[in-house]
Each structure stands twice: as C-alpha cells, then as structure tokens.
Amino acid sequence: MKINLKINGEKKVFDVSADEYLADTLRKNGYLSVRKGCDTGSCGACTVHFDGKAILSCVMLSLRADGHEITTIEGVTKKAEKIGKYLVDEGVDQCGYCSPGTIMSILYLEKCIENPTDEEILHFMNGNLCRCTGYVGQLRAIKKYLEGKK
Amino acid sequence: MISIKEYVAPKTLDEALKVLESSKKATIIGGGAFLKLGSINISKAIDLSKLNLDFIKEYDNKIEIGAMATFGDIERSKVLKKYFNNALGLSVKDIVGVQLRNMVTVGATVYSRYGFSDILTCLLSLDTKVSLKKQGEISLEKFLIEGSNKKDILEKIIISKDGRKASFKSMRNSKGDYAILNLSVSKKDDTYLIAVGARPNRATLAYETIKYLKGKHIDETVIKKACEIIEDEITFGSNIRANKEYRKGLSKVLLKRALTEVVNYEN
Numbered sequence: 135m136k137i138n139l140k141i142n143g144e145k146k147v148f149d150v151s152a153d154e155y156l157a158d159t160l161r162k163n164g165y166l167s168v169r170k171g172c173d174t175g176s177c178g179a180c181t182v183h184f185d186g187k188a189i190l191s192c193v194m195l196s197l198r199a200d201g202h203e204i205t206t207i208e209g210v211t212k213k214a215e216k217i218g219k220y221l222v223d224e225g226v227d228q229c230g231y232c233s234p235g236t237i238m239s240i241l242y243l244e245k246c247i248e249n250p251t252d253e254e255i256l257h258f259m260n261g262n263l264c265r266c267t268g269y270v271g272q273l274r275a276i277k278k279y280l281e282g283k284k
Numbered sequence: 285m286i287s288i289k290e291y292v293a294p295k296t297l298d299e300a301l302k303v304l305e306s307s308k309k310a311t312i313i314g315g316g317a318f319l320k321l322g323s324i325n326i327s328k329a330i331d332l333s334k335l336n337l338d339f340i341k342e343y344d345n346k347i348e349i350g351a352m353a354t355f356g357d358i359e360r361s362k363v364l365k366k367y368f369n370n371a372l373g374l375s376v377k378d379i380v381g382v383q384l385r386n387m388v389t390v391g392a393t394v395y396s397r398y399g400f401s402d403i404l405t406c407l408l409s410l411d412t413k414v415s416l417k418k419q420g421e422i423s424l425e426k427f428l429i430e431g432s433n434k435k436d437i438l439e440k441i442i443i444s445k446d447g448r449k450a451s452f453k454s455m456r457n458s459k460g461d462y463a464i465l466n467l468s469v470s471k472k473d474d475t476y477l478i479a480v481g482a483r484p485n486r487a488t489l490a491y492e493t494i495k496y497l498k499g500k501h502i503d504e505t506v507i508k509k510a511c512e513i514i515e516d517e518i519t520f521g522s523n524i525r526a527n528k529e530y531r532k533g534l535s536k537v538l539l540k541r542a543l544t545e546v547v548n549y550e551n
C-alpha cells in the first residue's frame with residue numbers, strides 16, 4: 135500500500151505492507167538516524183517527531199502515518215550537532231546509539247517547557263534510556279544547551 | 285510478532301463496528317503500543333484515528349474523554365487540571381516516557397481492563413461510565429467486573445463533574461516501570477471512594493473500607509482502622525515486582541497518604 139509522508143519538509147511516497155512499522159520504513163528509506171533498541175516502546179532510541187510531537191516510531195504502524203509530517207535528525211542536523219557537542223562535553227555520548235532519540239526528545243522538551251526545572255528535565259527525558267552513560271551528565275548537558283552557554 | 289493482512293481506517297464508528305464484526309480476527313488499533321508487545325495474527329486492523337475520538341470535552345455536569353485521547357493529552361489537558369486535583373493527569377505522568385504517552389490511548393486501556401493500569405484505578409475512584417458503541421453506557425465499576433459481553437468498541441468515557449476531591453498514589457521500583465501497587469481516593473460530601481489497582485490484578489473498589497469511612501471525621505485512629513480494613517479486604521497477589529505481603533503493607537501506606545491529602549484539599 136502507498137503512503138504519503140512529509141519527511142523533514144520533503145514530500146515522499148513509500149510502498150509499505152500493512153504490518154510494517156514506521157521505524158522500519160524510515161530506515162529502509164535511508165533515515166538511518168532512527169535506531170531500534172528495544173523495538174517494544176521502552177527505550178526511546180526510535181524517537182521521531184510526528185506532526186511536531188515526539189513519538190516512538192517502532193510502535194507506530196506506517197499506515198497510521200499516512201498524510202502526516204515526520205521529523206528525524208536528518209531534518210535538524212544543525213541543532214542536532216549543537217546538542218551533540220554538549221553531550222560529548224559532558225561525557226554522555228559514548229557508543230552514541232541512543233543519541234539521535236535523545237536529541238529528538240531534547241528538541242521536543244525545548245518546545246514544550248520554557249525554563250524547565252531539573253525535575254522537569256529528568257521527568258521529560260524518562261523515555262530515553264542510555265546504557266553507556268548516566269543521566270546526571272545528560273542533565274548537565276541539557277541545562278547547558280538550554281542556557282546557551284556555548 | 286504482529287501480522288496484519290488488511291488495514292482499514294474507517295470514517296465512521298458504524299463502519300468500524302461493521303469491519304470488527306466481519307471477521308473473528310479483526311482487531312481495533314488504538315495507539316498500537318500494547319499490541320506490539322504481543323504476538324497476534326490480525327485479519328483486518330481497524331485504525332480508529334480518523335474518527336475524531338481524541339477529544340477531552342467539558343460540559344456543565346460531566347467531562348467526556350474520547351477513546352483515542354492519549355495519555356499525553358490527559359497529562360496536558362487544561363480541563364482535567366481543573367478537576368479532581370489533577371488526579372487523572374498525575375496518574376499517567378510516570379508511565380514510561382513522554383513519547384509513549386503521546387501514543388497510548390485511554391480507550392484501549394479501559395476496554396482491555398489491564399491489571400497494571402494506573403489511570404483505571406484513578407477513574408474507578410471517580411464517578412465514571414464507559415460508553416460502548418453496541419452496549420451503550422455502563423458504569424466503569426460494572427465494566428471492570430464483567431467486561432464486554434460482545435466484541436465492541438469503546439467510544440468515550442464519561443466522568444461526573446461532581447466536585448470530588450481526589451488523590452492518586454502509586455509505588456514503582458523505578459520510574460517508568462509498572463506500578464507495584466496504585467491506590468486512588470476521592471471524597472464527595474461525607475462519602476469516600478477508594479480504588480486499588482496493580483494488586484497485580486485489575487483495579488477494584490475497597491467496599492468495606494468505603495463503608496467504614498462514610499461520614500467519619502478523619503483522624504489518626506480512623507486512618508489506622510481504615511488501613512487494617514483495607515489490608516484484610518483486598519486480595520493481593522505476587523509477581524516479579526513484589527510479593528503479596530509487600531503489597532499488603534504498601535496498601536496501608538498509600539491509603540494513609542491519599543486520605544490525608546484528600547482531607548487537606550478539603551480544608
């Protein structure tokens with residue numbers, strides 16, 4: 135079946151099967167920033183924006199996305215690079231597998247909460263697991279990014 | 285693994301029901317997150333996302349939440365923040381992450397009567413009805429006990445705006461994990477409603493404790509007695525998260541906290 139998507143501002147048409155998930159459709163079509171960690175909605179590695187909201191592409195059927203707008207890291211490279219630097223500086227980008235999902239969540243946080251408290255940041259980032267590093271360094275990196283200290 | 289032969293996104297509820305009844309393995313897709321965890325062969329997947337069921341509407345005496353409203357919608361809802369001391373929003377806020385909450389739906393959760401559910405416990409402590417396409421309106425209390433007697437579609441839930449104060453409490457081993465136990469208390473006039481869930485069985489009202497508390501002035505002695513009643517009347521079980529003795533003990537702590545909070549809200 136054909137689906138029409140707007141991905142990172144570009145119109146795309148993909149052929150998908152009824153039981154295909156968005157994370158797979160995106161990866162098959164070159165959006166390799168979209169990772170699959172758990173493939174069950176628990177880790178956040180597959181986070182993308184769907185009509186501006188952060189969602190998990192591993193649990194969204196591709197046909198559900200027909201007619202909607204998707205943003206992946208490939209569509210926000212400048213911002214992603216900037217956030218990535220803060221993560222590296224705080225030592226919280228090691229294997230890097232979780233980073234695209236984490237960065238998409240940080241961008242969503244920035245949109246949803248103005249001047250978030252530490253508690254709000256930690257709560258907001260709860261759906262992004264990182265198995266290499268911890269969340270204290272991540273909190274420092276996010277705060278520094280939001281404060282625009284660099 | 286989930287396998288789907290055909291995918292349809294009906295434009296009306298009548299059409300959705302027709303497809304659901306057309307095949308034994310026809311399955312409704314809400315947010316799709318829970319279906320993804322299991323293994324299922326679906327003949328016709330029925331996507332409800334084109335039915336405009338993602339509403340949260342306020343009327344004079346009730347609030348209606350559409351089946352496709354997500355937990356994220358509930359958490360952010362300005363309407364729901366105004367009532368029941370935001371207990372509904374607070375009941376979903378620790379469920380995994382913000383992205384999952386932007387997907388999982390109220391309709392799927394209520395219809396499936398999940399034992400671990402946080403929001404079901406909170407809804408049960410309010411005056412809540414479920415509205416099913418075929419069977420019409422049923423109290424949530426009855427629906428949780430009896431379930432649906434035929435394949436049906438949950439259209440919306442209806443909550444009385446009756447001025448209740450409410451407090452939802454839960455305990456998790458770690459944030460984002462399923463609750464070990466959850467408990468919700470509401471108070472209207474001199475009557476309390478107390479629901480306990482994730483026991484790990486599905487939520488139930490604590491009938492004896494409710495009876496005991498009716499009309500009582502809440503003080504340390506009354507709370508102590510209520511805690512003794514609740515630990516005796518509720519059936520707790522064991523699973524990988526906790527054993528039943530631990531849940532029993534926890535029920536007293538959560539009841540004390542929730543009761544105290546509700547009374548403080550009143551004052």
Ligand SMILES: Cc1cc2nc3c(=O)[nH]c(=O)nc-3n(C[C@H](O)[C@H](O)[C@H](O)COP(=O)(O)OP(=O)(O)OC[C@H]3O[C@@H](n4cnc5c(N)ncnc54)[C@H](O)[C@@H]3O)c2cc1C
Nearest residue numbers: 312314315316317318319388389391392393401402438462
């Ligand atoms: C990783 C993970 C962790 C979770 N942790 C928690 C937690 O800690 N606490 C908690 O309370 N919940 C938790 N949940 C459950 C979640 O909150 C939802 O209850 C669950 O995902 C169902 O919502 P859904 O929209 O994904 O349902 P779906 O997967 O779409 O559907 C589930 C079932 O409901 C049926 N259905 C869907 N909509 C309707 C309808 N309108 N009418 C009739 N039938 C319908 C479907 O056919 C299916 O059988 C978790 C879920 C996941 C995936």
Ligand code: FES
Nearest residue numbers: 171172173178192
């Ligand atoms: S891969 Fe989607 S949440 Fe883990």
Ligand code: FES
Nearest residue numbers: 228230264265266
């Ligand atoms: S850096 Fe390896 S999982 Fe996060």
